[in-house]
Structures are given as C-alpha cells and as structure tokens.
Amino acid sequence: MSDSRAGEATGARQPADLGRVVMCVPTYNEAENLEWVVGRLRRAQPAVDVLVVDDGSPDGTGEIADRLAAADRQVHVLHRTEKAGLGAAYLHGFRWALAEGYDVIGEMDADGSHQPEELGRLLEALARADMVIGARWVPGGSVVNWPLSREALSRGGNLYVRLLLGIKVRDATAGYRLFRRSTLEKIDLSTVQSTGYVFQTELVTRALQAGLTVAEVPIEFVERVRGASKMSGGVAAESMKRVTRWGIQQRRAQLRRALGRR
Structure with a gap:
C-alpha cells in the first residue's frame, strides 16, 4: 500500500471554524466517474481536500487519481x-x-450518487453535531432513478436496523x-470489525453508544449513470446477517444486566 501524496500539508480551511476538512472517496473501477466527481467536489467546496482510496482498480482509476x-x-x-x-x-x-x-473527515461515493453540491448542508449541520449523515429516508430526502424494489429493500433494511439495534437514525446505511x-477517536477504529457495506451501520451505532450526537440532513441520492454498481443481493444479505448478530448480542447483554440487578 502506498500514498502518493502523504505528508504534504495543504493548509486548506473550512468556514464555520470546522478546521481542515477532507472527503474520502473509495474507488474500484471508477475510471468513467472519478475525474467528473472530483472536479465537482473541488468546485463546490474549494477549501475541502480530497482523498481517493483506490483498491487496485484494473481499469486505470488509480492512474487517473494520480494525475488529478x-x-x-x-x-x-x-x-x-x-x-x-468498502x-x-x-x-x-x-x-x-x-x-x-484533519479536523473533519468525510465519506462519499465516487459514482456521483452523492452530489458534491449538497456537501455544504452537511458541513453546516456539523456545527451542532459530532457526526452528520446525508440521509435519503428523512423528510426532504429522496432518491432518483431507483426501482421500487430497491427503495423497498433500503427502507426495509433501515427499519430492521432501527428495530433490532434500538437506534433512531432513519438512514443508518447511508454513505454520505x-x-x-474526536468522533472517530472515540469510536476507536482499531476495534471496528466490518469491512463491507455494513461498516456504515456499525459506525453510526458505535457513535450513538458513545453518547455522541448524530444529525441527519436530507439529500437527493442519484443513481449512477456510468459504470457498474458494487451493491448486490448477496452484499445486502450479509449486512443483515451481521446486524442480526449484533442485535442478538445486545439483547443478551440487556438480559444479563437485568438478571444481575435482580
């Protein structure tokens, strides 16, 4: 693993006293989208830095990132x-x-589904929160070009997460x-177990368990128009299995505490 630019200070600042901000953009075979998305992000938020994390894309995404x-x-x-x-x-x-x-560290997809022009909303909300989620399933949020089956899967998955883990966040699976x-330091990244998409749910759950404030800001999520999605039924099923395991562990812990008090 290597960092082609590590150690180079940029001095970029963000208004509202947030300090230095960087958006992490993971990539795998996003050669069709990366330059377009990074360009939009740099125009929308010139003070925000960008970190592309490429997983050895065979389509040349890494070389495009190096050029940028x-x-x-x-x-x-x-x-x-x-x-x-992920x-x-x-x-x-x-x-x-x-x-x-960096003082603020963000996530966004490389395919354009997370619109850089909406990042300002999240930055504003961070002034009163420890973590901010760009949410699809809150009032004002929406999705574009999704079939009803996928919307039902996402809404149902988030409902399942809320019920099983006992959290109030409505879009715990969102990636914007x-x-x-300080939030990432309290979460303790060294103990995070998830490597796939369920990573998003684990981090928001850990933040809430640590007593941190999580805000949700409505966004318009736009389905990719170029390249292939990395999401599949198998990925979704694996995520739900992990959430189910966490929920069972929580219920057992609650039962042990209740019996201990008695």
Missing part, C-alpha cells in the same frame, strides 16, 4: 493492493486523515457522511 493529484495539491491518493471491501478502504483513509491532522476528528 499531480495537478491539484488538495487531492491525495492512497493505493491499496487488493479489493478488501469498510476496509474507509478505515485506511480515516487513519491517514487522522495522522495528517462527516465525522469530527
């Missing part, structure tokens, strides 16, 4: 040697960002997020 970084001091690249899952890529990016001294540095 060579032309812009606020773009950085981490090259990973294998496709180890969560693993984010954990790598988060550790790099913490080591580089901002974390304060």
Whole structure:
C-alpha cells in the first residue's frame, strides 16, 4: 500500500471554524466517474481536500487519481493492493486523515450518487453535531432513478436496523457522511470489525453508544449513470446477517444486566 501524496500539508480551511476538512472517496473501477466527481467536489467546496482510496482498480482509476493529484495539491491518493471491501478502504483513509491532522473527515461515493453540491448542508449541520449523515429516508430526502424494489429493500433494511439495534437514525446505511476528528477517536477504529457495506451501520451505532450526537440532513441520492454498481443481493444479505448478530448480542447483554440487578 502506498500514498502518493502523504505528508504534504495543504493548509486548506473550512468556514464555520470546522478546521481542515477532507472527503474520502473509495474507488474500484471508477475510471468513467472519478475525474467528473472530483472536479465537482473541488468546485463546490474549494477549501475541502480530497482523498481517493483506490483498491487496485484494473481499469486505470488509480492512474487517473494520480494525475488529478499531480495537478491539484488538495487531492491525495492512497493505493491499496487488493479489493478488501468498502469498510476496509474507509478505515485506511480515516487513519491517514487522522495522522495528517484533519479536523473533519468525510465519506462519499465516487459514482456521483452523492452530489458534491449538497456537501455544504452537511458541513453546516456539523456545527451542532459530532457526526452528520446525508440521509435519503428523512423528510426532504429522496432518491432518483431507483426501482421500487430497491427503495423497498433500503427502507426495509433501515427499519430492521432501527428495530433490532434500538437506534433512531432513519438512514443508518447511508454513505454520505462527516465525522469530527474526536468522533472517530472515540469510536476507536482499531476495534471496528466490518469491512463491507455494513461498516456504515456499525459506525453510526458505535457513535450513538458513545453518547455522541448524530444529525441527519436530507439529500437527493442519484443513481449512477456510468459504470457498474458494487451493491448486490448477496452484499445486502450479509449486512443483515451481521446486524442480526449484533442485535442478538445486545439483547443478551440487556438480559444479563437485568438478571444481575435482580
């Protein structure tokens, strides 16, 4: 694994006293989208840095990221040697960002589904929260170009998460997020177990268990128009299995505490 720009300070600042902000953008075969998305992000939020975390894409995504970084001091690249899952890529990016001294660390997809032009909403909300989620399933949120079956799967999955884990967040599976540095430190990334898409649910659950404030901001999620989605029925099923296991563990712990008090 290598970082083609690690250690280079940019001095980028973000208004509202948030400090230095970086958005982590994981990639695998996103050659059709990466330059387009990074360009939109840099125009929408010029003070925000970008970290591309590429999992050894065979389609040349990593080379495109290097070219963008060579032309812009606020773009950085981490090259990973294998496709180890979304969560693993984010954990790598988060550790790099913490080591580089960033105050706010964010997540967004590389396919354009998370619109960079809406990032300002999340940044504003972070002034009163420890973590912010760009949410589809809150009032004002929406999705574009999704079939009803996929919407039902996402809504149902989030309902299942709320009921089983006892949390009030309505879009715990969403991947458009901002974390304060202190939030990631309290979550303790070294103990995070998930490497796939369920990583999103684990982090929001850990934040709430740590007593942190999680805000949800409505966004318009736009389905990708170029390239292939990495989501599948198998990925969704594996996520639900992990959530079910966590829920059972929580109920057992609650029962033991109740019996102990008696």
